Amino acid sequence: MSERPSFLVRLGAYLVLALATLTVMFPVYAVAVMAVSRAPGFSVVLSPDPSLFTLEHLAKFVARHDANGRWLFGRQLANSLVVAGGATALGVLLATTAAYAFSRFRFPGHRLGIASFVVVQMFPATMMIVPLYLLMSALGLLDSVVGLVVVYATTALPFCVWMLKGYFDTIPADLDEAALVDGASRVRIFYQVILPLARPAIAVTALFSFLSAWNEFIMAATFLSHEEKFTLPVTLFRHVGAYGADWGAFAAGSLIVSIPVCLLFFALQRQLVGGLAAGAVK
Amino acid sequence: MASIELSSVTKRYGETTIVDGISLSIADGELVVLVGPSGCGKSTLLRMVAGLLAPTAGRISIGGRDVTQLEPGDRDIAMVFQSYALYPHMSVRDNIAFPLKVRRVRPAELDERVRRVADMLGLAHLLDRRPRDLSGGQRQRVAMGRAIVREPKVFLFDEPLSNLDAALRTRMRAEIAELHARLKATMIYVTHDQHEAMTLADRIVLLNHGHIEQQGTPLDLYRRPRTRFAGEFMGSPPMNFLSVARQPDALMSPHLRVARGGLRIDDWDVLPEELVLGVRPEALRLAEHSSAPHRLDVQVAWVERTGSDSYVHARAGESSVVARVTASDGERVAAGSTVTLAFDNMSVFDRDSGLAVAHC
């Protein structure tokens, strides 16, 4: 592992990586080009024409106001942030506590509980929307940011619990026991010993929760009925209609919607590999 | 400070019994070493004392108080783990202070106590380091510090030295002995290393298959093993075992003769006829002349010389025999030669039950 292979091998590795990265980046590039081009549609991707450059699509997406003069994009951005942030906070809280219990205690229902976290992911999510709608309606949570927060937090939960449990399992139980002997309560052990040690995994869990809440579109569009309560993806889809799509606007919206998540990925990439790896592999 | 009382403590997992009704009294200030091979239940027993495991049956009391149902933190004990279990994300200072913080000790007093312990263990200059920046011995000391700072009634040690190298182990062993002398606290110390047990213990409790095989002072166990297992486990290299048959005037085998005269066994005639003789390697010596009362003929396989002593590895028929002899005697023995070994002390075990019938 330690020694450097020959120059040719290294060159080959760089070439393959560069090629792979270019391929992977191509759709991203396509979105970016469409977003800043006046040409409607896809052909612009292969023959970008600098004279058609425009920030109009982006500006339009950002500058939207409603009839009462409220800045819709600002509100919807805020909604998205609140929904994704809230779902992340709630999801992490629920997932860490549950994962801690599954990792550290053996109790009746332990196996069943773990199995159920895998099993519930097997039912097609699209089929859950109608029952969920009825439920949210019964709880009075339709058309509210809180409703979405709760739904997103729980739908991301199975994966988060599963991952965190895997990570917690790698933290030696000796530490819990030492703390127990030192007189710490379970709650204190949880937040003073386990949580600080599980930071990479928690970062990944948070990222995952944020990502799935930030990107979700169908449930948000179905549950929300006030434009000022919409999240950004719902708005994004107004550009795709029955008789075709406004690709420039859609690409611009996609770009804007994707930027925060990409930044988050950049910021957390180190934890991502460590945390996901340890959690998912264990 | 406190005494510890275990009565009929049992731990079962389904059909498997790990600890089988152990009763044990430990006096205030006593250092008891639980020793035994892996799987004998010694760690399980210690963890039940700590409260980390709940016994399936039986009671545990510390200082006269029944703690069977108490949480570990409420038992007023401290424990040093084999892995040290230092909190990786806390500095040495925070690690040592943790039990005090949990108990809401005032900051001023907390600082004072942490410093005192750090001074005592020579950790004062390391207080701001993280555990991962410490050497094995330093980590070990931090773990001890975390235990000491609490000033608990009882210290529990779970194989605390087994992750250290030999030299460090000897030093830390001395430190623990010194600590015990200084704190005069009740301690239970678990190890699989009989040497550690011999050197540290006020009393050794030898466990096997979940029950107490024998307990007593180190010398007691060394000299008077109650069973063949005890004889084999305590002492290094282990005791030699040789099958013999009881004759009216001697214990005999083709290679061995032990005269009845030197044995002072009163009820010779009620002894079983099939016996096993246990002789410690250090009890064997080269016979000066063929008239020794107890002697053993062996064929030498090889001689291991350590400088101060020589270990003669030999065979007596089916049995292998190790003898520790002086360096000069070792030089006189050649591999492949047949020599006669003489001895005075031995234990005699019933071949079937493994119980000792006599110690001479």
Next chain:
Amino acid sequence: MSPWLSVVCVLAVAAPATEGEVVLWHAYRAGEAEALELVIDDFRARHPEVKVRVLQVPYGAYPQKLRTAIPQGAGPDLFIAPNDHLRDFIERELVTTARGVPADRFDPRLMSALTLKNESWGYPLAYKTLVLFYRRDMVDAPPRDTDELLATARKLTGDGRYGFVYQASLPYYHAPWLFGFGGKLFEADRLLPFESPAAIASGDFLRRLTFEEKVTPVDISGALATELFNRGRAAMVMNGPWFVSEIAADVPWAVAPLPVVTATGMPARPFVSLDVLYRTARADGSAGAAVLTDALTSDAASLIRARVGRQPVANVAVVHDPVVESDQLLAIQARQLASTEPLPSQPVMQLAWDPYESALRQIQRGARSPEAAFREATARVLVLARPLPKAAPVRFYVLGALLLVVAGLAYALRQAKRAQVLADVRRSGPAYAFIAPAAIGMALLVGVPFVMGVGLGFFEYEGSQVRFVGLGNFASILGTNDYSPFEPMSFYFTMAVTVLWTVSNIALHVGIGFGFALLLQPTWLLGRGVFRVLLILPWAIPNYITALIFKGLFNTQLGAINALLMKVGLPAINWFDHFASAFAANLATNVWLGFPFMMVTILGALQAIPSDLYEAARVDGAGPWRRFTSITLPLVGPALVPSVVLGTIWTFNMFNVVFCVSEGQPEGATDILVTEAYRWAFMRNGRYGYAAAYSLVIFAILLLYSALTKRLLASRVAEAI
């Protein structure tokens, strides 16, 4: 109490009252939305006492939202939607009769399309019909009949240009030919077989346009038609009025009515579809809703729609407005209106669109004769429209369910009776406390909908009526009576495709993930972090965006992939015409989306391998390949099992990619189980029960799969017990 439960309580109290507000929903975009906003602004100025809330629902969520929200009382007072769902809306009781506006405001022909059972069910705001757009710089005079159309188109085709462009695979766009050749879809509300001689003649015409003379390209979306027209690569485009707003400013264009079908001498008769203002039950008794209805349908509002939105409007008074008359598009729309067919609103039509589209696609690429293609579509509709399962004896099932419950309880009791379990439960208080928040959340928001979904599989909707059908839906799915298991339409074929889809995806995810992970592993690699982030990026982008982008990349005419192929001298591929290529397109998309997860997992597993193992292997004389197969693979393999199991479940149910990229083409062959379930629920007259049963079958298959891999899973579950 869990934290969010208390939030729920607070919120229930704080739920805002929306009394007295009039809510209007629509799915308009661009110019049409702008016109509507103007009308509403005007209304607000005139009627400050009425509070109006307008919601633009994204088109993709619109029908589903209407169907779920309105019965819950969470819907609008008024909504604007096309007329093709009219009967469905009526049967589900989503709409009420249209009252309060004089019917003679509107073109009687359009008004009659909204009249059923002697009642009118909405007001026509605008109509849309297909007309012929042409570039004046390429076409001198618009063709008057189909022979001229062909001749003109032939002249203008070649060099990447096409004479005549339209979305030829959509039934809506084929209708002008069907009716022009004298074909019919319905007779007294009964759907006729598709393979009438007239229809076959229209199919032959389509075949000439696309397959034989190739004057009309295939795989055309609305956006592509626009693009071709704007770049001068399409001389004539058949499209609706919405096309106008997409034509670039520098294109000289004109409109003409559709040509006459030479063979019959009859004009081509396109569908006319209506933008209808519907009223829901909420609007009854609401003064505000009545005022708004009147305002939206007024002549003044119509004028705005005509002028700003350039929508052909239905108000009689506006037709002769000078501005409208001078607008070429609107004038031609009005002329075309004379020879149109109303868009069918019979529910069975909802089932017919898909098979009809399949038939058109097969004709276009010459895969089948028009007769065979239409015959197959007819048979397909019969299958889709087959009667719902019969009502099942409820008593029998209740008894069975009771027995199951009793058995379950008895088992649970027997378990609990063992003193150990009870003691363990008592001892595990802290554990349960830690789990409680998540467990309550899961039980409520995943468990309850899950049970509801499962229960729904035993029921079937008939309009707004719900009927218990027991195992009828399951029998119908698994029995697959209508097709042999080897035909693309059968359940078993779809299942086989789903399995193939899952296996090939996971194999590629792991394979590519492994390759990249190995490349990213060496310490001498510069810029490791940068490469790593860039390769993880696909994970961050919403997968429906990815899917739509890939759909565009794979487009036959303008997609980047075909452009690349042609640059290196390979022929362009009609990606969605063949199972293998359509499947490959789906696969490429999902591999792009899915490999980063595996790559990251493998990276982690690689890091966990102690390097002295490699050193030992090196000392033993093992070469790189040997080290890979003897150390890397065996050590990484087991670590991947959980991720693979999870990845399998995700891929098996990967809806977005299949639904957006191949859309099941060709002929539903690339559909997987979950997209099929979705189609039943939301695209085939809302067969929720059937769809729920489908989902339950999917669930059972995955459960079986995980049971088969249980030994592998169990190692993880049981590790510390």
